[in-house]
Amino acid sequence: MNRPTTHSNAETNGILVEVQSRYVADESAPMTRRFVFEYTITITNNGSEAVQLQSRHWVITDGLGDVQEVRGPGVVGEQPVLSPGEGFRYTSGAVLPTERGTMHGTYQMHRSDGAQFDATIAPFSLERPHSLN
16 A cells, blocks of 8 residues: 655546645644644636535544544635636644644535535645654
8 A cells, every 4th residue: 555645636526636735843842742734735626617615524544543533614714616727725734643644535515506526635644754654
């Protein structure tokens, strides 16, 4: 099995989801097992119909194998509508008790014709530089 990298790309029904993550050293406190990561996501509508991001579902796994699931409406307080060719970018974060972890998930999308589908967010790693497995 290939190990996820700090970036990922996945396209579902014309919706491209690109992710880039990084360790935030100045907000982390390794001595108290607080490791802060941020990730920037770009969602691009390569399809032929407008879509709206309704909700998100994240699966976050820390280096000990503990899993946390997060579900909620929109992203960063928004439910963006993307016309064909448009994109939306945002940055958010995660705090783990370990210096390594992974994230993946889905965005529930609604098309202008009423169809709904889950756009895949491919797995990506959260890792402190120079950390070992």
